[in-house]
Amino acid sequence: MAHFTIIGTGNMANVIGGLLADGGSSVSYISHEQVGSAALEGDVVVLAVPHPAVDGILDAYGDQLAGKTIIDITNPLNFETFDSLVVPAGSSKAAEIQAKVPGSHVLKAFNTNFAATLTGKQVGGVPTTVLIAGDDATAKQVLAGAVEAGGVKVLDAGALSRAHELEAIGFLQITLAAGEKISWTGGFAIV
Numbered sequence: 001m002a003h004f005t006i007i008g009t010g011n012m013a014n015v016i017g018g019l020l021a022d023g024g025s026s027v028s029y030i031s032h033e034q035v036g037s038a039a040l041e042g043d044v045v046v047l048a049v050p051h052p053a054v055d056g057i058l059d060a061y062g063d064q065l066a067g068k069t070i071i072d073i074t075n076p077l078n079f080e081t082f083d084s085l086v087v088p089a090g091s092s093k094a095a096e097i098q099a100k101v102p103g104s105h106v107l108k109a110f111n112t113n114f115a116a117t118l119t120g121k122q123v124g125g126v127p128t129t130v131l132i133a134g135d136d137a138t139a140k141q142v143l144a145g146a147v148e149a150g151g152v153k154v155l156d157a158g159a160l161s162r163a164h165e166l167e168a169i170g171f172l173q174i175t176l177a178a179g180e181k182i183s184w185t186g187g188f189a190i191v
């Protein structure tokens with residue numbers, strides 16, 4: 001089983017870490033204060049932080065990220081208007097991370113799953129599915145195996161270019177929940 005280093009100690013960090021641990025993976029955490037000083041253990045790094053924090057973390061770890069799998073779970077919303085994404089049209093936060101750290105294998109995952117649906121492992125009675133997009137088949141297999149071992153389904157959403165659509169789905173889901181049209185414990189399910 002892979003070892004995952006999760007950067008962040010908030011809601012999603014704990015939920016994803018718990019899921020991976022349920023499946024038998026080992027997990028370590030790096031808190032906000034430890035960014036840059038704590039070592040990246042293992043081959044997989046999960047960025048469980050708000051999107052504006054990502055660039056600073058990439059700068060802090062620099063070359064240490066080469067060869068690692070980076071899992072981007074962010075929904076890059078405009079936090080002022082809550083009415084758009086901040087990435088250029090057609091692009092994604094995940095694509096920006098890949099461009100900044102070309103020696104890494106970036107995966108987009110978990111951004112379409114509200115935290116509660118990863119803890120409860122179901123959405124409205126349907127098993128939760130984690131959609132994963134990325135260009136490296138081995139990196140995707142490692143993440144998919146660890147997530148499925150934790151008791152949640154996985155669907156390969158395709159190449160990293162599909163992160164654009166995953167971020168659009170995540171954005172729409174947040175606006176629906178923020179508008180109280182769906183619950184933060186619900187959201188999109190796949191049957």
Ligand SMILES: NC(=O)c1ccc[n+]([C@@H]2O[C@H](COP(=O)([O-])OP(=O)(O)OC[C@H]3O[C@@H](n4cnc5c(N)ncnc54)[C@H](OP(=O)(O)O)[C@@H]3O)[C@@H](O)[C@H]2O)c1
Pocket residue numbers: 007008009010011012013031032033035047048049050051052053056057073074075076110111112113114115116
């Ligand atoms: N919550 C959900 O249901 C959900 C679902 C899908 C995707 N996401 C995405 O998951 C990410 C994390 O969300 P969350 O709900 O877990 O947020 P959260 O509970 O607020 O946790 C955020 C974590 O990031 C850390 N952090 C903040 N700024 C940082 C910085 N500049 N450098 C390093 N660490 C920093 C925080 O540390 P401090 O508190 O010490 O500052 C905290 O540990 C976001 O990108 C969000 O879009 C969330």
